[in-house]
Amino acid sequence: METTPHCTQPISSTPxxxxxxxxxxxxxxxxxxxxxxxxxxxxxxxLNYEDLCIQPDVELPEGYxxxxxxMFDGTRDPRVHLRTYCDKLxxxxxxxxxxxxxxxxxxxxxxxxxxxxxxxxxxxxxVSMASDFMDRSRxxxxxxxxxxxxxxxxxxxSETFRKYATRWRLEAAKVRxxxxxxxxxxxxxxxxxxxxxxxxxxxxxxKISDIIKLEERIEEGIKSGMVTIxxxx
Numbered sequence: 001m002e003t004t005p006h007c008t009q010p011i012s013s014t015p016x017x018x019x020x021x022x023x024x025x026x027x028x029x030x031x032x033x034x035x036x037x038x039x040x041x042x043x044x045x046x047l048n049y050e051d052l053c054i055q056p057d058v059e060l061p062e063g064y065x066x067x068x069x070x071m072f073d074g075t076r077d078p079r080v081h082l083r084t085y086c087d088k089l090x091x092x093x094x095x096x097x098x099x100x101x102x103x104x105x106x107x108x109x110x111x112x113x114x115x116x117x118x119x120x121x122x123x124x125x126x127v128s129m130a131s132d133f134m135d136r137s138r139x140x141x142x143x144x145x146x147x148x149x150x151x152x153x154x155x156x157x158s159e160t161f162r163k164y165a166t167r168w169r170l171e172a173a174k175v176r177x178x179x180x181x182x183x184x185x186x187x188x189x190x191x192x193x194x195x196x197x198x199x200x201x202x203x204x205x206x207k208i209s210d211i212i213k214l215e216e217r218i219e220e221g222i223k224s225g226m227v228t229i230x231x232x233x
Contacts, residue, residue, distance in 0.1 A: 054120045055101040064092060066102055073109035077174065078137035081106070082130055096126045103129065111137070145174050151191050161215045165208065185211060195222065 060066070067088045072081040085106050092098045100123065107115050114136055123129040150172045155164040168191065172184050179187070182205060189197060189204040189211065196218055200211060 053101075054104065054123075055097045058097045058101050060098065060101075061092065066105060069102075069106035071108045072106055072111050074111035074114070074137060077176070078134050082133070099126050100129055145171050147175060147187060150175060151187055153191055154193075161212055161219065165212050169208070181208075184208075 067090070069088055070081070070084050072078070072085075085103065086093055086099070089099060089102070092102075104112070104115055115133075118132070123132070150168065153168055153171060155161065159167070165188070168188060169184065172179060172187065185206070185208055186204045188208065189200045192200055192215070196215055199218055200214060203210060203214060
């Protein structure tokens with residue numbers, strides 16, 4: 001029995017068929033766009049390793065363990081931090097690219113937030129990166145405490161002398177140019193109230209621990225009435 005072949009009839013274009021085809025394409029696009037989005041995200045500009053990493057092509061020497069850096073939070077002298085940072089880079093410090101790569105590990109707080117917002121590709125060398133870092137923190141260096149400030153830094157009523165001395169010396173350490181130990185002790189003595197200063201000036205060239213001990217003894221003497229407060233006379 002012979003079968004008569006069927007001829008495929010072309011589908012005539014009508015407004016209804018055109019609308020149906022457009023709707024099918026629209027639905028297909030909705031289904032494929034999420035997949036394309038996932039695949040495309042792999043190459044989003046700014047999120048690749050090369051975009052996020054300082055010196056992405058640099059590897060640390062085999063067996064090298066980065067030291068524990070002093071952390072900079074943006075509140076101290078940036079030049080001091082740069083010097084202490086570089087001093088830690090034994091074996092690798094002369095390699096500019098490694099110096100740049102490790103720098104972020106010495107930052108925290110506001111300083112780290114500032115750093116990660118920068119485009120690392122703009123820094124062609126260590127000097128350009130260090131200069132930006134200095135400019136960002138220049139206020140701290142230009143407004144470091146001076147001798148007048150530390151000589152007027154007084155003890156709070158709720159502080160012990162030891163806590164006060166620690167606070168005072170932390171501030172004195174920020175003075176530029178840096179003070180020698182003997183200078184620091186003399187300025188510390190001069191910052192005291194008269195009833196202490198008159199007695200402490202005799203040992204201002206001694207160790208700070210000796211000065212604090214005498215201060216504590218004077219305070220106990222005043223409280224017990226064994227030491228006379230000159231201002232009361």
